[in-house]
Amino acid sequence: MEKNIYELRYFAEQIRVETLKEFQELGFGHVGGSMSIIETLAVLYGGIMNINPQNPKWQDRDYLVVSKGHSGPAVYATLALKGYMPMEQLKTLNKPGTDLPSHCDRNHTIGVDMTTGSLGQGMSTALGLALGNRLDKRNNYTYLIVGDGECDEGQIWEGALSAAHFKADNLIMFVDANKQQLDGYTDDILSLGDISAKLVSFGWHTQSIDGHDVEAIWNAVEAAKEAKGQPSAIILNTIKGHGCTIAEGILSNHHMAFTKEKMQEAIDCAQKVLDAAAKAWEVST
Amino acid sequence: MNIILKNNIVSDKTMMRDRYCNTLIEMAKNNKNIVVLDADLMSSMGMNNFKKTFPERTFNCGIQEANMIGVAAGLSATGKIPFAHTFGPFATRRVMDQVFISAAYAKLNVRIIGSDPGITAAYNGGTHMPFEDMAVMRTIPTVTVLEPTDGVMLIDLVKQTEKLYGVFYIRLQRKNPIAIYEEGSTFDIGKGVILKDGKDVTIFSSGIMVKESLDAADKLQEKGISARVVNLFTWKPIDSKLIETCARETGAIVTAENHNVISGLASAIASEVCSSYPVPMETVGIFDEFGEVGSQDYLRVRFKLTADEIVLKTLKVISRKK
Numbered sequence: 269m270e271k272n273i274y275e276l277r278y279f280a281e282q283i284r285v286e287t288l289k290e291f292q293e294l295g296f297g298h299v300g301g302s303m304s305i306i307e308t309l310a311v312l313y314g315g316i317m318n319i320n321p322q323n324p325k326w327q328d329r330d331y332l333v334v335s336k337g338h339s340g341p342a343v344y345a346t347l348a349l350k351g352y353m354p355m356e357q358l359k360t361l362n363k364p365g366t367d368l369p370s371h372c373d374r375n376h377t378i379g380v381d382m383t384t385g386s387l388g389q390g391m392s393t394a395l396g397l398a399l400g401n402r403l404d405k406r407n408n409y410t411y412l413i414v415g416d417g418e419c420d421e422g423q424i425w426e427g428a429l430s431a432a433h434f435k436a437d438n439l440i441m442f443v444d445a446n447k448q449q450l451d452g453y454t455d456d457i458l459s460l461g462d463i464s465a466k467l468v469s470f471g472w473h474t475q476s477i478d479g480h481d482v483e484a485i486w487n488a489v490e491a492a493k494e495a496k497g498q499p500s501a502i503i504l505n506t507i508k509g510h511g512c513t514i515a516e517g518i519l520s521n522h523h524m525a526f527t528k529e530k531m532q533e534a535i536d537c538a539q540k541v542l543d544a545a546a547k548a549w550e551v552s553t
Numbered sequence: 554m555n556i557i558l559k560n561n562i563v564s565d566k567t568m569m570r571d572r573y574c575n576t577l578i579e580m581a582k583n584n585k586n587i588v589v590l591d592a593d594l595m596s597s598m599g600m601n602n603f604k605k606t607f608p609e610r611t612f613n614c615g616i617q618e619a620n621m622i623g624v625a626a627g628l629s630a631t632g633k634i635p636f637a638h639t640f641g642p643f644a645t646r647r648v649m650d651q652v653f654i655s656a657a658y659a660k661l662n663v664r665i666i667g668s669d670p671g672i673t674a675a676y677n678g679g680t681h682m683p684f685e686d687m688a689v690m691r692t693i694p695t696v697t698v699l700e701p702t703d704g705v706m707l708i709d710l711v712k713q714t715e716k717l718y719g720v721f722y723i724r725l726q727r728k729n730p731i732a733i734y735e736e737g738s739t740f741d742i743g744k745g746v747i748l749k750d751g752k753d754v755t756i757f758s759s760g761i762m763v764k765e766s767l768d769a770a771d772k773l774q775e776k777g778i779s780a781r782v783v784n785l786f787t788w789k790p791i792d793s794k795l796i797e798t799c800a801r802e803t804g805a806i807v808t809a810e811n812h813n814v815i816s817g818l819a820s821a822i823a824s825e826v827c828s829s830y831p832v833p834m835e836t837v838g839i840f841d842e843f844g845e846v847g848s849q850d851y852l853r854v855r856f857k858l859t860a861d862e863i864v865l866k867t868l869k870v871i872s873r874k875k
Contacts, residue, residue, distance in 0.1 A: 400628040
């Protein structure tokens with residue numbers, strides 16, 4: 269698929285507004301980490317991933333494992349906008365009996381490829397998906413999104429060693445480096461050092477980019493696919509809470525509560541950005 | 554279920570691990586989806602022949618049990634049927650969250666093999682001696698928990714899992730078990746096997762405790778006590794119906810396990826008996842202790858996993874019958 273930067277920017281802002289509406293309905297949620305991966309989701313579902321919303325279990329599709337499972341609300345908005353579910357369903361986030369739980373669940377949400385929520389585990393399940401698809405000689409990719417805070421988990425590094433050993437070049441990992449975790453800045457809680465250098469030493473191909481620049485993300489995925497014989501990591505330099513005025517720049521934005529009115533302010537601001545993105549796309553064509 | 558018992562209980566000349574490996578090779582020849590994972594214990598498990606036969610379907614993950622379980626779960630999401638092995642404690646307590654979330658909660662299709670149960674860990678000692686592996690797995694919803702008694706049962710259960718879906722935990726002795734069943738015997742997961750009938754008491758056991766139970770029944774016979782012996786190899790799902798029937802018909806129960814009685818076979822059976830037909834019950838097993846190093850014969854006596862202990866507990870339970 270041809271990349272259209274204006275369209276991707278528009279799609280990202282659509283996801284952002286719809287995600288914030290989910291949170292508004294509920295009054296609380298994992299706002300920070302949902303906002304920081306929105307551009308990546310827009311690029312993946314806006315053209316990079318080979319998927320078919322009408323046939324979500326199609327075996328030759330590309331897979332996505334969102335190991336930072338608490339970003340579920342952003343994933344659900346993306347899936348709904350792609351037609352995996354009616355938009356109205358987004359209002360059921362975390363309501364009794366919902367199929368949209370806080371953390372991604374493959375058995376509840378059509379379009380979710382792996383159950384996550386216990387941090388670190390998506391690394392290994394994504395590797396398993398990649399190895400299984402390679403055994404069946406499918407030419408598809410498994411994409412994986414982990415958080416930088418999540419990289420505290422030993423299992424991330426077990427999987428990193430293992431993916432390089434098995435030469436899983438059909439595995440592309442995004443590290444959402446928003447520099448914050450629940451209790452504060454990653455540097456204050458558990459310093460991660462240079463994640464990119466660490467992954468290089470583990471045998472990975474790595475790139476470090478602006479994680480809110482859809483063009484940079486698209487180009488990085490294309491470059492990652494050229495790296496043969498090794499797994500690839502794209503370090504997304506992001507801002508936790510990006511684009512949500514009541515969350516961005518606040519240290520305790522991992523999980524937050526808010527009034528409907530307060531969230532409406534944030535939605536109004538995000539809507540303006542969305543309108544501007546729509547106009548820019550229109551002008552470009 | 555089609556059970557043929559051997560006339561005499563003898564040691565099996567073929568090690569459990571060799572039967573396991575040969576069975577998987579045979580299955581893998583007919584099913585391209587069978588894959589094997591290990592955490593640097595392939596040689597100990599005698600699986601090098603599988604690796605030689607199917608190198609592309611062998612994933613030795615190194616000493617990374619958590620990653621191995623996750624990779625197995627991911628492989629199963631693409632239609633593979635993974636068999637993941639390591640020593641019992643590392644296949645269960647070390648990776649409980651990975652089994653819980655990545656495999657069971659995600660409703661994926663994974664077989665986990667934990668070797669060297671309880672005192673069979675012998676000279677590897679307390680660190681490697683799982684008296685809790687079955688308990689850890691029992692508490693995870695939907696997981697099937699099995700302890701085959703001999704090589705014939707092991708082969709049958711492993712083959713059965715090919716057509717089943719879910720998470721299975723199978724604990725097995727790697728080396729020479731006793732042989733109780735004739736070749737060709739088949740078993741039903743969820744159904745216990747009555748090895749010897751009796752009317753005064755029922756002894757439930759699995760794994761290495763089955764032979765001790767049969768020996769105990771012989772000794773009890775000499776004392777005029779008729780003991781029924783049931784091989785309850787399937788801890789979950791458990792055979793509620795058979796347990797109730799035995800409680801009603803024999804009026805007393807003794808359990809014997811190479812495992813902590815807390816959350817073990819004793820707990821599983823007690824909760825069944827209490828809710829169906831309460832009768833006096835005594836237990837043989839590990840009483841909230843850690844393992845220790847030693848020969849299996851030493852440990853059997855040290856932890857009272859003997860026919861004599863089963864006899865003692867049986868006499869006690871019979872004295873409690875009204």
